[in-house]
Amino acid sequence: MQMSVTETAEAAVEVGLAGRLDAAGVDEVETRFNAAAIASGRHALVDLTAVEFVSSMGVRMLLTAAKALRSRQRRFLLVVPAGPVREMLETAAIDTLIPMFQARDEALVHLLR
Amino acid sequence: MVNEVPPLRVRVGPGHAALEAARRQVVGHLAQACERGDRSTVYAVELVLEEWLTNVFRHGGGTEVTVEVACDGRQVGLRFTDDGTTFDPTRAPERVAPATLDEAEPGGLGLFLIRRYSRSWRYAREAGRNVMQVEIDCPAA
Numbered sequence: 424m425q426m427s428v429t430e431t432a433e434a435a436v437e438v439g440l441a442g443r444l445d446a447a448g449v450d451e452v453e454t455r456f457n458a459a460a461i462a463s464g465r466h467a468l469v470d471l472t473a474v475e476f477v478s479s480m481g482v483r484m485l486l487t488a489a490k491a492l493r494s495r496q497r498r499f500l501l502v503v504p505a506g507p508v509r510e511m512l513e514t515a516a517i518d519t520l521i522p523m524f525q526a527r528d529e530a531l532v533h534l535l536r
Numbered sequence: 537m538v539n540e541v542p543p544l545r546v547r548v549g550p551g552h553a554a555l556e557a558a559r560r561q562v563v564g565h566l567a568q569a570c571e572r573g574d575r576s577t578v579y580a581v582e583l584v585l586e587e588w589l590t591n592v593f594r595h596g597g598g599t600e601v602t603v604e605v606a607c608d609g610r611q612v613g614l615r616f617t618d619d620g621t622t623f624d625p626t627r628a629p630e631r632v633a634p635a636t637l638d639e640a641e642p643g644g645l646g647l648f649l650i651r652r653y654s655r656s657w658r659y660a661r662e663a664g665r666n667v668m669q670v671e672i673d674c675p676a677a
Contacts, residue, residue, distance in 0.1 A: 478587060483642040486642045490640065490642075493638070515648070516633040520637045
């Protein structure tokens with residue numbers, strides 16, 4: 424599981440994940456992910472474009488971060504292109520809880536407006 | 537359970553490395569035995585595998601799961617036999633989708649996903665073991 428962090432704008436941080444967000448991937452990345460997405464105190468845009476698989480453990484990690492940011496009046500957005508990962512998140516109705524965008528540019532416009 | 541292709545049989549213990557090794561064996565088997573299995577089929581199989589094994593090892597007190605995989609071209613059949621405590625997932629309460637982020641409780645999603653990604657699932661307690669069988673559709677020709 425790989426992770427990159429970019430300071431997108433003064434008020435936002437962009438976290439890119441790559442690989443498999445399963446139980447092993449979550450164990451590997453969760454502490455760093457929370458530090459980047461939650462502890463920064465900014466809005467977070469999380470890009471799952473390079474993530475090939477998400478399980479319920481991955482959903483738990485994303486939901487936990489989204490809830491933490493919401494309690495701090497910060498926004499949490501996902502970039503998830505069409506494919507099995509997006510289908511899984513829609514099956515789990517995560518798209519009704521966390522704003523999901525097909526492309527990074529689309530999410531940035533929403534975040535920075 | 538579909539029987540036309542001799543099933544792959546894998547024994548899995550707890551731990552990420554064991555689960556990953558099993559996943560690779562199962563995906564390799566599908567590539568050979570399941571001509572119509574596309575990326576969505578493989579995703580569904582991987583998801584059911586991960587969710588059930590994680591459930592057995594983290595919550596069911598299991599120490600070993602035998603996974604059998606077969607494909608007849610139309611469906612993938614998965615059969616899990618574990619030594620954990622008695623647990624019938626088909627009788628577990630249905631997850632109620634949260635309406636808001638505030639209501640959302642992280643967790644409890646695994647069984648819901650198995651149910652949604654399977655054409656059918658059956659459970660039996662046999663000789664002191666949990667036996668869970670799942671069938672997953674391949675795409676229509």
